[in-house]
Amino acid sequence: MLNRVKVVICGKEYVVQTEEAPSYVYSLAKTLEKKILSITETNTRVSAHHAAVMVALSTLDELSKSTANVETIRAQVKEYVDEAGKARIERDVALRENESLKAKIAQLENIVKLKSLKDSLDG
Numbered sequence: 800m801l802n803r804v805k806v807v808i809c810g811k812e813y814v815v816q817t818e819e820a821p822s823y824v825y826s827l828a829k830t831l832e833k834k835i836l837s838i839t840e841t842n843t844r845v846s847a848h849h850a851a852v853m854v855a856l857s858t859l860d861e862l863s864k865s866t867a868n869v870e871t872i873r874a875q876v877k878e879y880v881d882e883a884g885k886a887r888i889e890r891d892v893a894l895r896e897n898e899s900l901k902a903k904i905a906q907l908e909n910i911v912k913l914k915s916l917k918d919s920l921d922g
Contacts, residue, residue: 806824807832808828831851836850838850
């Protein structure tokens with residue numbers, strides 16, 4: 800369901816249609832206005848429009864870098880998952896080999912016992 804949210808940014812009213820909660824949109828508008836005002840207050844020759852463009856460029860820069868970071872993290876996580884899968888396979892192979900060796904040890908112990916019993920009967 801779309802919400803119609805009315806916000807005021809730098810004295811101008813905007814109506815936003817969104818699926819987001821109104822409180823979220825208000826928060827975004829307040830943050831945007833603060834960023835625009837911080838630029839226009841420090842440089843009175845910059846208009847709100849130009850400040851908005853500067854904020855937009857800065858925000859796109861942050862988004863681009865964040866997206867790149869997320870992709871890097873995804874690649875690292877995939878690498879870790881792949882390594883964990885390989886380690887799990889190696890562990891399973893080692894466990895099977897361990898069980899096989901235990902069975903061989905038991906067989907050899909039985910052979911030694913039988914030989915010892917045979918020797919005691921013969922001697």
